[in-house]
Amino acid sequence: MRLLFIQGRSQEGRSEQELKEEWLGALNRGLSKVKKPKIAASEVAQPFYGDVLLKLSKADPANADELKRSSPEKGQDADFVKFMAEAVVELSANKSEAGNLAIHPPPTDPEYVLRTKKPAGEPLDSSDIDDMAERGVQNWSWVVATVRHLDETFPAFSEWSIGRLLRDVYLYLTEEKIRAEIDEIVEGRFTDEPTLVVSHSLGTVIAYNILRKKKRNITGFITLGSPLGIQAIRKRLEPPAVVRPDVSTWINIYDKADIVALNPLHSQSFAMFDEPIVDIAIQNGSDNRHNIKPYISDVEAVSHIHRIVSSGEHQ
Incomplete structure (x- = not known):
């Protein structure tokens, strides 16, 4: 065996x-x-x-250094934003047994909150995520902020983070x-x-x-x-x-x-x-x-x- x-x-x-x-x-x-x-x-x-x-991900347009997009004009960008948004919204809706902490990070992009007329902290739905994807990198700052919030809330050692894991999973899948x-x-x-x-x-x-x-x-x-x-x-x-x-x-x-x-x-x-x-x-x-x-x-x-x-x- x-x-x-x-x-x-x-x-x-x-x-x-x-x-x-x-x-x-x-x-x-x-x-x-x-x-x-x-x-x-x-x-x-x-x-x-x-x-x-590592080598292939650095050469790919969906690579992110500190969760920043390097090629915002690429057509793939909207799908990557949508993938990250779907993932972090799902993760942030869950509860951690570590201290019974519930995470509901609010949208941090003032323009997004104003445009959708959603109160800060209100959960996003599928139409909100579709809107984010269509607008692409205009809402990347919100996704970045949410991922960073999760990383800070769930302690991680330096080699591991939610954002980098999701980036690598996305690259493997797409x-x-x-x-x-x-x-x-x-x-x-x-x-x-x-x-x-x-x-x-x-x-x-x-x-x-x-x-x-x-x-x-x-x-x-x-x-x-x-x-x-x-x-x-x-x-x-x-x-x-x-x-x-x-x-x-x-x-x-x-x-x-x-x-x-x-x-x-x-x-x-x-x-x-x-x-x-x-x-x-x-x-x-x-x-x-x-x-x-x-x-x-x-x-x-x-x-x-x-x-x-x-x-x-x-x-």
Whole structure:
């Protein structure tokens, strides 16, 4: 039984070996705590696309430095603004269990408030978002302010932010060159052997997109801190996210205080699947509640990984 780890974003400058040691080390620490045998490095593959994503995203017109648009005249700009607006409005409407804090950031663009005659702080609806997209960068300042508000409200370490995650997810979903190169790297590590896929953050979007397109010898699919519950992401999957990967077990582990993984996948996002996704809420102990190491070392994660690996060995 092989394990295939699929990383999230913000790993540029690192290496496949470094990531593999980090993920496997955390997993084995968790396995030791529940008195289960450790997994050998030879049983694990970890494709690395961090440097490729950084290089391609910098060359793309949707790249944002400190969340500022570099090419406002591009036709793609309106869709990017709409994607970001849809995502942050959805995220800001949720409640965090961290201090029972409800986030409702108001539109901060005075011209927008005046034009729509909406009181500051009143939630936006779909027509408001469509209006923002049509007006493009005129409303980018509002989106930037909302993303920054969320980043400040949900503590994050310097390498991670909601805005950058959403930017990279958008590029993967909408730019064929970026998606093709990343998919080629990840798909190159699949074999005919029975494989358990464990993915995190942006990696869950990449893994889902790859697994639903072709039948493979996959014994299980585990998503950690997945943003697939965000409607703005699901609706931009091509074809739309209505195809379940051909796996008997899909386990989604999330923290309700992880701002990009607030929504359980089965109950709200993929309830149409005949074989339901198993959603498991945990407490991720990191500062931003999104870090991979607390996710993959959690007792629920390691117990399911051990169960799937063991069942494959005994077949």
